[in-house]
Amino acid sequence: MLATTLEDIRRITFREMPDPVIQHPTDAIVKVIASCICGSDLWPYRGDNGPVAQPRTIGHECLGEIVEVGPEVRDFRVGDTVVVPFDHCDNTCAHCLAGNQQACVNYDMTTSGQGELSRVAQADGSLVRIEKPAASELPDLLALSDVFPTGYHAAYSAGVTRGSTAVVVGDGAVGLLGVLSAKILGAERIIAMSRHESRQKLARTFGATDIVAARGEEGEAAVLDMTEGIGADAVLECVGTGAAMVTAFNVVRPGATVGFVGVPHGVELPVGTMFKKNARLAGGLAPVRRHLPDLLPLVLDGTVNPGLVFDSTLPMSQSAEGYRQMDEREAIKVFLTPGA
Structure with missing residues (x-):
């Protein structure tokens, strides 16, 4: 797949990386249909998290269409359109049931949200199905994945x-x-x-x-x-x-x-x-899956429009320019569309 990749401090590329694969029977693979750059992505980009040991995919906010599911995924099928919370959880462990999905005993995190494909651990507990959105609805729905x-x-x-x-x-x-x-x-x-x-x-x-x-x-x-x-x-x-x-x-x-x-x-x-x-x-770290039941209806009925924070839109292939815009405060938040 093609994916936004952090090569070194302040060096972003969009290049071929290995496709994510099903690692556990509870996983799903999604094709990314909308993505964005998070302010927290700027910490490693600027080198504030230390040196970049090796190139890695970056990006943890996305909407997706499921293209593959593991054998233990019960609630989702190939073709479903989903909100992908950046912090994955089973939504059944003791921490999740206490409202701390960000501390799930099976915690994982989106790692290639600014790429063509992304793996979601604990698909049943993490994902939220939505109707296939119109292009105009994507920014508001994408905001539900993290920001x-x-x-x-x-x-x-x-x-x-x-x-x-x-x-x-x-x-x-x-x-x-x-x-x-x-x-x-x-x-x-x-x-x-x-x-x-x-x-x-x-x-x-x-x-x-x-x-x-x-x-x-x-x-x-x-x-x-x-x-x-x-x-x-x-x-x-x-x-x-x-x-x-x-x-x-x-x-x-x-x-x-x-x-x-x-x-x-x-x-x-x-x-x-x-x-x-x-x-x-x-x-602290937001338990996204905890808050989505309260926030999704407000987005779907048009009560709120969180997507207004996106003031720049670029194709994913130009994600390096998006990082520059946010780093230099020319943009609040950059929305990334798939492809070139």
Whole structure:
């Protein structure tokens, strides 16, 4: 198959790689019909995860059409169109039943979502069947594979409730969909921390009532001023840096929760602030399969349009250009279509 491949730091190619094969009887192979680049893909692309030991496929967000199933797959057939959660699970183990599908004892992850084919472990527990979508529906449905449930997980973990005030730290695709998720959960006031005009505009479209363009102490002071010195009832940390985490705890009100979903890089928790405030930290890797039953109907009936985060579309063969666009913040999130 042809697949987007990370060859070295800041070097992406689209070339032939071995086709994925059925490794376990619970596996399925899907033909990718829509894909995208995730902000977390930029960490290995930039070298923040260390050197690239050998070329590997990259990409973990996709929609697919099943082309092969293992002998123990009961609920899906060849030809089914499916949402592929990036974190695969059996959905029956003790962790899954407790709502922690991201910690499934049979956990696996999509590894060639930006290629022609991808293997899904634990197909019955992971996949969600959908009707064959029109081209115009693909962006909203694709967002369900990771970025929308991840933004939702930040809001859910932070304890956003009806009538509350929420602050979203980070204006990437996850942060923007955190804004949308806070709106879904009923937040009355949503403060988006964003320095970029195009992202501020989309944040308002998704439900942000206020924008804070400053960062660091200046931004924190602005949020506290807006909340009469009290702080926010819930804070969504959607970046994954130490500075973002410090800001999140500096603006959360005492006794409240920071929901974090940004992949941590160089983060040291501000334990002193947490201790003084009795502030909590919750979240982490999103259990996508847990949240899909709540989010899929909202997409299917047009209540929400998470696909608006895609502001650049390229053929998969030009994925290297997509990485450049996102790395240089020319694009929020790049949608990839199959082929050349």
